[in-house]
Amino acid sequence: MSSGTSGSNGTVEPKPPAEWRTYLLTQRNRSAGRESTAIAEAAIEAGIDAIQLREKGVDARQRYRLGRRLRDRTAGTDVAFIVNDRIDLAAAVDADGVHLGQSDLPVGVARERLGPSAIVGCSASTVAEATAAAEAGADYLGVGAVYGSDSKAVADRKDGIGPERVREIAAAVPIPVVGIGGIDADNAAPVVAAGAAGVAVISAITAAEDPGAATRDLREAVADAR
Template sequence: MDPTTWRTYLVTGAAHSAGRDTPSVVADALDGGIDAVQLRDKEATARQRYHTGQRLRELTEAAGVPLVVNDRIDLARAIDADGVHLGQSDLPAEVARDQLGQSAIVGVSASTVAEATTAEAAGADYLGVGAVFGTTSKDVPDEENGIDTERVKAIADAVDIPVIGIGGIDATNAGSVVEAGATGVAVISAITAADDPQAATAALREVVSDV
């Protein structure tokens, strides 16, 4: 459950899953060796995400892989997730820690050194840094879409907590993100949209493990 060991991280996205349901994609990714899973599925209702989250909790718990929930502290509590991942406009990390407990995993998105150091000071366990390369899988302000690996390096050098690069990452460029100082990489469509999510996960894992 330690973010310092996360090399590959799946963010779920039903809209990018070629008609497949999220639990089946996550099951394939777990078989491929994914290290962490984040329940996102922003297009779904809260109730739909709750039911999906219950199934993901079963799958990840059986595999010994941490499950975090995007944005929603209440949903993380409801499905007994391992933690939550917060954006810059979400509730502060301190609130998540208070609500979920000291053992919970709390991640925070950051695209600048200032955001990263603030999140670390607030008690974040890891950072999701990006969008490293241009992405269309999630809504990202233009100034944060394509920060490139130099920013990843600057952030990694400024903090002592794990940095997970995200945004436009796949097996062709993941190595450069880790070379810049990231502990690992997070992806959406590189796995969810793949013809074979298990094989895509294994390929991504091989790339970052070789760095």
Template sequence: MARAFDLTLYLVTDPRLVAARGLVATVAAAVKGGATLVQLRDPEAHGRALVEQARALKALLKPLGIPLIVNDRVDVAVAADADGVHLGQDDMAPADARALLGPDRILGLSVGTPAEFAASDLAGVDYLGVGPVTATGTKADAGAAIGTAGLAAVRALTRLPIVGIGGIDRALAADVIRAGADGVAVVSAICAAPDPEDAARALKAAVTAAR
């Protein structure tokens, strides 16, 4: 059984947006503001550099009880003793990832449409990332925007926890929750904010109010 996690405010890092402030400093500020889960996503980093980033974030987050998820890379997650992995549709099959991760780590999977959901292997998956809700510039291979109606359509198909992702900001957060998401995943809304702590606090308040 996977360790406990809270999808309320899910921060996904972007190396371009956190460069000036620094990865650890940005995440620390976001967590102080209320981020409940952190995903390390850095397609520009490979091997050792990615493991070092993951270990630095793990050292920050573990004492706070906040899980660290690594995007795509099961090997990096295991090497850095991260709390889990998030997979895209073109990544390792969830069943294979679960076999490598063991029963205790968190496993997430991206799903964009009901058809994609139906075609997905959900063996061992703990939550779904559903989107992109709106157009996003932080992920080059993101699919077409599905809107809150598309998110609601996926919600109707599963009892797994889901987090909405893709172009979500404070103004849209409440609509995403009302469409059935358990939380919101954000990138630029926190990473590009002048004050990540204040941005996280405002987003979490919007989610809480919508519930």
């Protein structure tokens, strides 16, 4: 895949993970009462590279409806549209790919179900997890939580692994690394300097008074650090 180019069917192909500088994960309950589609639209207009349908705590049917809306809004753009956790939902909404956690179905299953052109990402917080995911055929890694994060349930929260772990993982794998967890425009630079292709965020964009301006600020911070 190549960024911004038209495929043989005339559609615009999504940017590959190596070109993802900014990556938005949707979460309505962290969006100041606004709809996730509105947040996504603002981010797309501001130049976001990838959007993930996250929406923890929402039932599958609601996620499906939101996924269809997000697919409609990313269609015709080079913004990659990814679904969190659910291979079946990614297929149902015709997403560009899926992002899997360490407790989700294996990378190989996603590849088998979604096909060779699908973008398959995997979360990792250690070098061992990262190398295993890369060897299994993942296209990119979501590495973190870099600075810790309050986006997970209390029982699932972890202290941040820090940019140095990002550096270790980026050096150990041949696929792009995206830093995630507690990242915003003020602290993105060390993550990128450590070798991350870009950064993934929730609240830094969803909770911002102006999500479009927040997206542009994040893009600028990543660009300056590269």
